[in-house]
Amino acid sequence: MSVLYVALPVALLLGGGGLICCLWCIRRGQFEDLETPAVRMLLEDNAVSPETRSAHSAPPSGQHEN
Amino acid sequence: MIAPASPSPAAKKTTVPCVHCGLPSPPSDNGPAFCCEGCRGAYALIHEWQLEDYYALRDQLGGKSSRPDSIAADIALLDQPDLHGDALRLLDDGSCSVTLAIDGVHCGACAWLIERAVPLVSGWQTARVNLPRREVEVTFAPEKTRLSRIAHTLSTFGYRLRPVPEAEDDSADIADRKARWRRLAVAGFCFANAMWIAIALYAARDGAIEPQHALYLTLFGTALAAVSVLGPGAVFLRSALAAIRTRTPHIDLPVSLGLIAGLIGSLVSVTFNVGETYFDSLCGLVFFLLLGRELQARGQQRATSAVRALASLRPPIARRVEGNTTRTVRVKDLIPGDIVDVLPGEVVPIDGIVVDGNSHTDQSILTGESVPVAVARGSKVAAGVRNLERSIRLRVEATAGQTRVAAISRLVEESLASRTPLVQLADKIGGVFVLIILAVAVLTFAMALTATSTLDAGQRAVALLVVACPCALALATPLAIGVAVGRAAKRGILIRRGDVFERLTHPGTVWFDKTGTLTAGRPTLAVWNGTDATLALAAAVEQESQHPVATCIVAAARERDVDQWMADEIEVRRRGVVGEVRNHRVAVGSRRFLDDMRITVPPVYTVQGESFAARGMTPNFVAVDGEVEAVFAIADQLRPDAADTVRRFRDAGWNVGILSGDHRDVVASIASQLGLPQGHAHGELTPEEKLATVRDADRAGSVVFVGDGVNDAAALAAADVGIATSGAAEASLQAASIYSPGPLADLPTLLSASGQTVRGIRRLLAVSLTYNICAGIAAILGVITPLIAAVLMPVSSLTVTLMAFAVQTFPRRPRQPVRQTPVATSISTEAVA
Numbered sequence: 093m094s095v096l097y098v099a100l101p102v103a104l105l106l107g108g109g110g111l112i113c114c115l116w117c118i119r120r121g122q123f124e125d126l127e128t129p130a131v132r133m134l135l136e137d138n139a140v141s142p143e144t145r146s147a148h149s150a151p152p153s154g155q156h157e158n
Numbered sequence: 159m160i161a162p163a164s165p166s167p168a169a170k171k172t173t174v175p176c177v178h179c180g181l182p183s184p185p186s187d188n189g190p191a192f193c194c195e196g197c198r199g200a201y202a203l204i205h206e207w208q209l210e211d212y213y214a215l216r217d218q219l220g221g222k223s224s225r226p227d228s229i230a231a232d233i234a235l236l237d238q239p240d241l242h243g244d245a246l247r248l249l250d251d252g253s254c255s256v257t258l259a260i261d262g263v264h265c266g267a268c269a270w271l272i273e274r275a276v277p278l279v280s281g282w283q284t285a286r287v288n289l290p291r292r293e294v295e296v297t298f299a300p301e302k303t304r305l306s307r308i309a310h311t312l313s314t315f316g317y318r319l320r321p322v323p324e325a326e327d328d329s330a331d332i333a334d335r336k337a338r339w340r341r342l343a344v345a346g347f348c349f350a351n352a353m354w355i356a357i358a359l360y361a362a363r364d365g366a367i368e369p370q371h372a373l374y375l376t377l378f379g380t381a382l383a384a385v386s387v388l389g390p391g392a393v394f395l396r397s398a399l400a401a402i403r404t405r406t407p408h409i410d411l412p413v414s415l416g417l418i419a420g421l422i423g424s425l426v427s428v429t430f431n432v433g434e435t436y437f438d439s440l441c442g443l444v445f446f447l448l449l450g451r452e453l454q455a456r457g458q459q460r461a462t463s464a465v466r467a468l469a470s471l472r473p474p475i476a477r478r479v480e481g482n483t484t485r486t487v488r489v490k491d492l493i494p495g496d497i498v499d500v501l502p503g504e505v506v507p508i509d510g511i512v513v514d515g516n517s518h519t520d521q522s523i524l525t526g527e528s529v530p531v532a533v534a535r536g537s538k539v540a541a542g543v544r545n546l547e548r549s550i551r552l553r554v555e556a557t558a559g560q561t562r563v564a565a566i567s568r569l570v571e572e573s574l575a576s577r578t579p580l581v582q583l584a585d586k587i588g589g590v591f592v593l594i595i596l597a598v599a600v601l602t603f604a605m606a607l608t609a610t611s612t613l614d615a616g617q618r619a620v621a622l623l624v625v626a627c628p629c630a631l632a633l634a635t636p637l638a639i640g641v642a643v644g645r646a647a648k649r650g651i652l653i654r655r656g657d658v659f660e661r662l663t664h665p666g667t668v669w670f671d672k673t674g675t676l677t678a679g680r681p682t683l684a685v686w687n688g689t690d691a692t693l694a695l696a697a698a699v700e701q702e703s704q705h706p707v708a709t710c711i712v713a714a715a716r717e718r719d720v721d722q723w724m725a726d727e728i729e730v731r732r733r734g735v736v737g738e739v740r741n742h743r744v745a746v747g748s749r750r751f752l753d754d755m756r757i758t759v760p761p762v763y764t765v766q767g768e769s770f771a772a773r774g775m776t777p778n779f780v781a782v783d784g785e786v787e788a789v790f791a792i793a794d795q796l797r798p799d800a801a802d803t804v805r806r807f808r809d810a811g812w813n814v815g816i817l818s819g820d821h822r823d824v825v826a827s828i829a830s831q832l833g834l835p836q837g838h839a840h841g842e843l844t845p846e847e848k849l850a851t852v853r854d855a856d857r858a859g860s861v862v863f864v865g866d867g868v869n870d871a872a873a874l875a876a877a878d879v880g881i882a883t884s885g886a887a888e889a890s891l892q893a894a895s896i897y898s899p900g901p902l903a904d905l906p907t908l909l910s911a912s913g914q915t916v917r918g919i920r921r922l923l924a925v926s927l928t929y930n931i932c933a934g935i936a937a938i939l940g941v942i943t944p945l946i947a948a949v950l951m952p953v954s955s956l957t958v959t960l961m962a963f964a965v966q967t968f969p970r971r972p973r974q975p976v977r978q979t980p981v982a983t984s985i986s987t988e989a990v991a
Contacts (some may be wrong), residue, residue, distance in 0.1 A: 094371060096374065096375075097374065100355075100374070100375070100378055103351075104378065107347060107350070107351055108347070109348040111344065115344075118339045118343065119340075121336075124288075125288045126331070127289045139749065
């Protein structure tokens with residue numbers, strides 16, 4: 093008995109698994125916005141926190157709150 | 159490419175672009191220049207939080223920033239949960255998640271900035287921007303902060319948060335889109351797997367595979383084909399059935415027949431072990447056809463999203479009067495009969511009739527003119543209009559979906575879906591084509607039967623059915639038009655009807671309106687022939703009027719620093735204004751106005767007036783106590799690209815003319831400045847006369863009218879192609895086919911784009927015809943098997959589709975370092991692009 097008889101259905105099952113994931117993603121709306129994620133990963137995470145505020149320029153009066 | 163708009167005399171000193179938003183600003187001696195405190199604040203904040211990468215990213219992506227302009231009242235309203243409806247959710251860990259619409263986001267840099275700005279407000283947890291929809295999803299801890307604080311912070315950067323506008327019509331689109339993608343995913347899966355199985359089978363031809371293995375492979379392949387044809391491919395079968403039922407031929411008909419025949423043939427082959435199997439071709443066919451349809455749908459979607467962005471300019475909230483109190487509600491919850499209050503300074507949220515109060519409204523967003531319109535009990539007001547003086551109370555007359563904005567969006571969408579004459583012709587030809595193909599297929603089968611076996615005859619017929627593809631007609635022509643419309647929309651030109659391209663390639667007559675179309679629409683006081691005292695009197699009377707002439711006078715008076723006096727009993731009439739100042743009766747207006755008031759104009763002033771007119775400036779007079787004491791000239795600069803545009807139209811074979819309500823001599827002078835021959839410019843026309851001229855024009859070529867969206871609505875509608883260059887998009891598109899608020903130079907670009915589009919479509923038709931004839935003959939002669947046919951057909955379909963996209967129209971606008979929008983004066987029209 094050739095390995096083909098097993099390999100073929102298995103290959104199709106694996107592919108089918110991928111297809112099901114794809115369909116699930118479509119249903120959850122992950123393909124709705126393709127522009128923003130591409131831009132989001134452009135720059136590295138500059139962790140911004142209150143401690144990293146520089147004394148660069150004085151904050152405009154009352155413009156933001158913390 | 160475009161010279162900066164000629165500056166008014168006051169702005170002749172050099173300006174530099176603001177570092178944040180790019181608008182002209184006074185140069186600064188120390189450090190970067192800003193146009194306003196808002197930009198300065200945004201810049202400082204960005205640097206303080208070490209987000210300077212924003213500027214680099216923005217420049218790289220070619221985006222731009224908006225001027226910060228926080229409107230405190232609207233921000234505070236965001237805290238009301240009713241406002242958001244379904245968009246506000248309470249999450250399991252107690253935090254709030256709300257989706258908001260956001261203005262001012264132009265590119266990825268803004269998205270980056272907003273998402274990085276989260277730590278600025280404690281309690282703000284996440285922000286996730288959706289660029290194409292211009293929305294942001296914000297989560298925050300309600301016990302630590304309020305939504306208004308987050309909104310306020312974002313407004314210092316120049317982004318304005320609003321509740322999400324009515325989005326109920328989206329759900330059907332989204333469902334459609336998901337269905338399309340699901341089909342494509344399944345078809346892709348079947349195709350890919352069928353192909354690798356088929357490759358193994360190609361080796362079987364040399365006998366290199368044992369027959370039972372070959373059979374095994376073939377079984378699976380055929381099963382995949384069946385899944386593909388009956389699953390995602392069913393959409394073609396259903397449409398073919400519908401076509402049969404309604405007896406209208408459709409290209410899905412031969413496709414479906416080919417698919418069914420191919421599938422049956424494959425099943426027969428597999429069962430009886432005879433003949434060819436076509437499962438790879440079938441899967442390929444289904445996949446490429448679906449791909450073609452997806453590309454087409456995308457092209458159309460791009461155009462509609464541009465219009466949707468416009469629609470989101472309406473306020474989503476309103477103050478509904480309930481008993482003795484007012485409650486802020488979403489506009490989409492209003493029903494006709496509700497009573498709504500609109501405070502001064504606010505925008506009217508919905509169409510209605512005034513039941514109480516009187517005020518003036520600024521209809522510039524609807525009509526492009528900021529001459530305030532008085533409203534009182536019984537007056538109709540439309541959504542989008544700004545209330546100026548006092549609060550008014552309205553009775554709602556339409557639902558949110560029925561407002562003109564909603565109607566306009568639908569209009570554009572419908573037009574994109576509608577069949578233009580060329581597309582209708584294509585459909586008809588496609589229908590005839592289909593019938594011919596079916597007939598020829600039957601004939602081929604019959605004739606081949608006499609020559610070869612049934613199987614071979616069947617193969618030839620199937621090959622013909624599969625290979626014949628009127629795709630250029632049914633698919634690519636609307637696609638090419640859709641792509642052109644979408645590209646135009648990206649440029650800021652909204653096209654309501656696809657047939658404008660064909661019409662613009664038949665040069666006929668083009669009429670331009672003068673004020674605001676050929677001229678910049680920013681009049682200034684060019685010459686004042688009178689004393690300062692008279693100027694002061696005139697300015698006093700014109701204080702309250704919003705008419706362009708009035709604003710010029712008031713501005714000039716302020717510049718010359720004359721005395722400021724108060725006027726009483728001011729009467730604003732159509733062609734002038736009259737009032738009492740310091741016991742003098744002062745009248746300011748045109749010649750006709752004075753004639754109506756029976757004030758004679760002495761010859762010395764008349765002559766002056768005429769000389770102004772001859773130089774292209776509108777003369778007006780000031781009469782004090784019945785005696786003319788001054789004459790002045792109002793000049794409205796020609797747009798810098800007006801002369802060039804006119805020339806390019808003429809070079810393209812168009813007859814160019816001007817229709818205007820302004821002084822005859824002024825119009826004549828403008829015409830000669832633009833290089834138009836005598837007799838082509840008509841002045842002092844009423845709107846009815848303009849309409850008549852357009853309507854009665856010679857129809858040998860297309861008749862085009864270029865003017866203001868609402869003031870010239872009748873003429874725009876009467877022309878073959880109406881191009882609105884000012885006025886708000888919504889109202890303009892009611893009458894005009896094209897809305898082009900950008901520089902006048904866009905119009906010749908539109909002309910050449912039309913030519914390119916039409917030529918491109920002709921090329922597509924030619925290519926498709928050639929292909930069909932050659933491939934059809936090959937199929938009839940049995941030269942190509944259904945396998946090859948099934949490969950050829952989607953390849954041709956794809957080629958034609960790609961050619962449609964490759965039509966070079968609307969090159970990207972070269973990036974300008976300084977935004978060329980005119981600095982807002984109280985009389986300019988804000989172009990919405």
